[in-house]
Amino acid sequence: MQKKILITGVAGFLGSYLARKLVKEENNLVIGIDNLCTGLLSNIKDIVNKNNFCFIQTDVSEKEIIKSKQLQGVHEIYHLASLASPKFYQAYPLRTIAVTTTGTQNMLELAKINNAKIVYSSTSEAYGDPEINPQSEKYWGNVNTWGPRACYDESKRLGEVFCYEYYQRYKIQVKVARIFNTYSAGLRNDDGRVISNFVTQAIKNENITVYGDGSQTRSFCYVDDTIRGLLLMMEKDQASGEIINIGNRQEYKIIDLAYLIKKLTFSSSQISFQPLPEDDPKVRRPVIDKAKELLGWEPIINLEEGLRETISVYREKMGLGKNGELKMEN
Numbered sequence: 001m002q003k004k005i006l007i008t009g010v011a012g013f014l015g016s017y018l019a020r021k022l023v024k025e026e027n028n029l030v031i032g033i034d035n036l037c038t039g040l041l042s043n044i045k046d047i048v049n050k051n052n053f054c055f056i057q058t059d060v061s062e063k064e065i066i067k068s069k070q071l072q073g074v075h076e077i078y079h080l081a082s083l084a085s086p087k088f089y090q091a092y093p094l095r096t097i098a099v100t101t102t103g104t105q106n107m108l109e110l111a112k113i114n115n116a117k118i119v120y121s122s123t124s125e126a127y128g129d130p131e132i133n134p135q136s137e138k139y140w141g142n143v144n145t146w147g148p149r150a151c152y153d154e155s156k157r158l159g160e161v162f163c164y165e166y167y168q169r170y171k172i173q174v175k176v177a178r179i180f181n182t183y184s185a186g187l188r189n190d191d192g193r194v195i196s197n198f199v200t201q202a203i204k205n206e207n208i209t210v211y212g213d214g215s216q217t218r219s220f221c222y223v224d225d226t227i228r229g230l231l232l233m234m235e236k237d238q239a240s241g242e243i244i245n246i247g248n249r250q251e252y253k254i255i256d257l258a259y260l261i262k263k264l265t266f267s268s269s270q271i272s273f274q275p276l277p278e279d280d281p282k283v284r285r286p287v288i289d290k291a292k293e294l295l296g297w298e299p300i301i302n303l304e305e306g307l308r309e310t311i312s313v314y315r316e317k318m319g320l321g322k323n324g325e326l327k328m329e330n
């Protein structure tokens with residue numbers, strides 16, 4: 001039987017990667033939705049003409065979407081649509097709130113009507129500026145509702161509340177993935193997220209912009225690992241009604257990340273220190289015992305390995321050879 005799978009945010013980083021993986025299975029019919037507010041059609045150009053892929057340009061926050069004929073009979077929903085980078089969500093805070101709240105409710109309704117399974121992409125930002133480190137799913141977080149990050153952090157949390165209510169009231173098979181920083185060269189160069197920023201700056205030998213003194217920490221998960229986690233969440237019944245951290249336990253100071261990228265790119269960039277943005281989390285590291293227990297999942301790609309691949313692909317994207325030489329056109 002053909003499996004109908006909906007991916008929202010399909011023209012974004014994770015959505016396009018996931019779609020590319022799922023269309024390889026001929027039995028899957030993948031429907032991708034995106035309003036292209038930050039996503040790029042070029043991210044799905046290699047699959048857009050495939051027989052088992054269908055792209056719909058629309059907004060998941062619109063109520064009519066639930067009635068769309070093309071979405072009836074859907075079996076699985078990956079709800080990835082969001083404005084995900086501070087650069088974009090701070091420019092469009094109300095759209096951000098809409099997609100993570102109304103958009104999430106719409107996708108839960110769709111799941112309810114069709115008895116479909118749904119994976120909701122929440123975020124490590126649900127922990128805010130955490131007072132404990134590392135963060136397990138039991139930690140309730142420390143989020144400021146009155147600041148520039150709230151439109152994302154707090155609305156993602158409200159998205160989780162919608163998931164909880166639909167799970168409790170309607171027994172929807174909903175799974176909440178709290179995704180920690182994920183990277184690869186699939187991130188837009190101008191996306192503003194730390195790895196895309198640092199690698200792009202280092203390759204161009206421009207100043208690498210570190211906010212604060214760089215002592216804040218993050219953990220970085222390579223896209224292959226994150227996507228494998230999301231697929232397992234969809235597959236495993238024991239993930240229903242659960243919040244699960246998907247991230248890498250390796251924790252790095254941002255300043256160390258900057259020097260590592262500088263080393264791996266053989267860059268002459270200098271480090272430029274800029275003021276720390278308001279409410280920037282000081283630490284970030286997941287406890288992933290639950291993912292191991294319920295999904296049998298843990299990341300297998302370490303940061304240096306993932307960065308080498310990322311740097312090499314960014315170089316290609318920027319018209320440079322894998323080792324940085326300028327590619328000559330015939």
Ligand SMILES: NC(=O)c1ccc[n+]([C@@H]2O[C@H](COP(=O)([O-])OP(=O)(O)OC[C@H]3O[C@@H](n4cnc5c(N)ncnc54)[C@H](O)[C@@H]3O)[C@@H](O)[C@H]2O)c1
Nearest residue numbers: 009011012013014035037038039059060081082084121182
């Ligand atoms: N990549 C990460 O490190 C990370 C970390 C934590 C959580 N997440 C979450 O995972 C999801 C995917 O992240 P990503 O990195 O691929 O983000 P992304 O910004 O690359 O992709 C999100 C996509 O959603 C689309 N979109 C936004 N609003 C929409 C709307 N109203 N209707 C339809 N489409 C809309 C955008 O155009 C974009 O293509 C997001 O929900 C994000 O919050 C990602």
